[in-house]
Amino acid sequence: MTEFRKDEPISGTLIFDGNMAMKGYALNKMCFSFNSAENRDAFKANEDAYCDQYEITDAQRAAVKSRDVLELLKLGGNIYYLAKLTGMFGLNMQDIGAQQSGVSLDEFKAKLLAAGEK
């Protein structure tokens, strides 16, 4: 069945399907390694050397350096593994939610609280 290929794009959303997975395997593998504290320390000690081990692309490396979540998603990153990268630097799901939706953390939290009022 090929209907899945005719899916309409969803506003502000990138579905992590096979196409995205093919792009981001090395990047996701690197971020999965951050479950281990030892690996997180090694990454923090020398990001470039750590990235070298995983053969991520130059574009992925640049996006990792700038912790640019939207860009990392476009380059094939999956949010659950990316969260281990950003988590290492004290950024939680609300911090990166704010970053991706282009607002401050306070605005992001306020928007969610407002959704709770309705």
Added chain:
Amino acid sequence: MTEFRKDEPISGTLIFDGNMAMKGYALNKMCFSFNSAENRDAFKANEDAYCDQYEITDAQRAAVKSRDVLELLKLGGNIYYLAKLTGMFGLNMQDIGAQQSGVSLDEFKAKLLAAGEK
């Protein structure tokens, strides 16, 4: 469906089901580690220390020491992982086939060749 529990025993055969798996997990995990040449060398250098890492039972340890395949199967070993243990000592599927069926290697091979004649 519980019909699988009413299965008649098969002559000379032990099916590797959940019951057997529950017995042999540590033993199978140790044997799976023998995919690595480094691990095989460590085992050959000090079997007891290697077995200690895996918390196998005393009965399993004794059967490992004596390379007793039938006993290892009864204690929950799965043939595909056990083959890596015996393979380390130059015993292939025909060698352990002969051992388990209680005949010499030549008799075992002859039996199979005879099955080819019919």
Added chain:
Amino acid sequence: MAKLLGGIGSSHVPAIGNAIEQNLQQDPYWQPFFTGYEPVWEWLEAKKPDVAILVYNDHGLNFFLDKMPTFAIGAAAEYQNSDEGWGLKPLEPFPGHPPLSWHLINSLVNDEFDITSCQEMLVDHGFTVPMSLMWPNRILTEQIKVIPVCVNVVQSPFPTANRCLRLGEAIGRAIESYEEDLDVVILGTGGLSHQLDGERAGFTNRAFDTEFLEKLAKEPEWLLQYNNHQLAELAGPQGVEMIMWLIMRGALGENVKELSRNYHIPISNTAAGVILLEKTA
């Protein structure tokens, strides 16, 4: 014979684990959420089930993309929690029930579900948060036994809502055919609507969640009209997790009574729900 007493649907947001660890249940932010669990705690205290079947998703602790199962079932004597990389303190291991695990696996494979069996398995917040929520007074020696049922909602394609409902039904049949007298409860976790990734991060959909909760007891097939792409649009890509509540619902069979329900936005980025369903026949 084993008996399925009922089912609980619940969100499994990591921040909840944090709130429990730091005793924030009475804070204004948290109180409207935790209050929803009071009927659940009463029911579990009264019923004292022996085993919980916990349906959840791993978020990149136990499984990676090199071996990503659609449905994975634990068969270990014990399940360990571990560091997920962003600060939750790992909890003590959870005791399993291997004979019932194997009975489930055998029954489901015989019913043509293509199960991935896991004789050793780390369980992440998707599992530990519901455990901490439902059994807040954790006494290790008297602990309920658990069987993890882990569903892929990480790498598209996810199983269809219909497949999830049928898996649930098959789990229900498997429980009923287990000879030992055990009282069993099933948890369906994750959701409800939320979106973690993309420009639309922070998206929720109260109306859709409310209808989902409304229909769950008496008309669970209502969700089957949506494919997973449509669900991602309506409830956010992570809101698709609500299909795991359908596994819980399917196991309960046809006759079900809703005992309690609560819904609260926001818990972190998520619209949090909890529902308690009792099997009446």
Added chain:
Amino acid sequence: MAKLLGGIGSSHVPAIGNAIEQNLQQDPYWQPFFTGYEPVWEWLEAKKPDVAILVYNDHGLNFFLDKMPTFAIGAAAEYQNSDEGWGLKPLEPFPGHPPLSWHLINSLVNDEFDITSCQEMLVDHGFTVPMSLMWPNRILTEQIKVIPVCVNVVQSPFPTANRCLRLGEAIGRAIESYEEDLDVVILGTGGLSHQLDGERAGFTNRAFDTEFLEKLAKEPEWLLQYNNHQLAELAGPQGVEMIMWLIMRGALGENVKELSRNYHIPISNTAAGVILLEKTA
């Protein structure tokens, strides 16, 4: 559109890999076995398929009991072979076809098969021996692309024969709905009757294998009368691998012509078979 040209059933005994490595094909022991592949080589040379879907089982290289999938499908750009612990020299990696892999995975999950997807995967002798057998003159740059379909026949419960036949049918449908013009062949490997473990090690069953081969083209449902326990008794616990040939057969659909067949005992402990089936409509 992609087109499935035919299917090949073949044993995958490790000793074959050894024989190929050491050029023993003309030895008296090996000649009656390799001769069965001559029609297969001619057919593959004439058809030059672009992609092979290779159905096989792992024997403890890529998968362990901690994550044991019923059906796993590779989606990698390349598959590496590796040390299995008993002496076969690892072969060079095999190129994959990720877009077709993902199409298969998407189609099968949509058809309610609970697939484990593998974006990185080691392939053992169950895979490499058939590759060496069917494509003996291996030229890396002109190599056929492969997609591994790995089946659990290590930890009981195995999938039922019926489930395997239906998976095959679903794979057939998936191939036919793939838009790129590709010629595809499917291999079903393992078996035939053999027994590696227990006092009955060395067991074979010529009569049962012969009937299986006889019925495969025109009456594949014949095997469905047996559950896996019965198959273990009739064909040996490792002979149950013949259910993987049913996946190959199912993919070919209703109209199939048997082009060649060979059967020879013994290859190591195994009754070795090979069959070549062409899809006629």
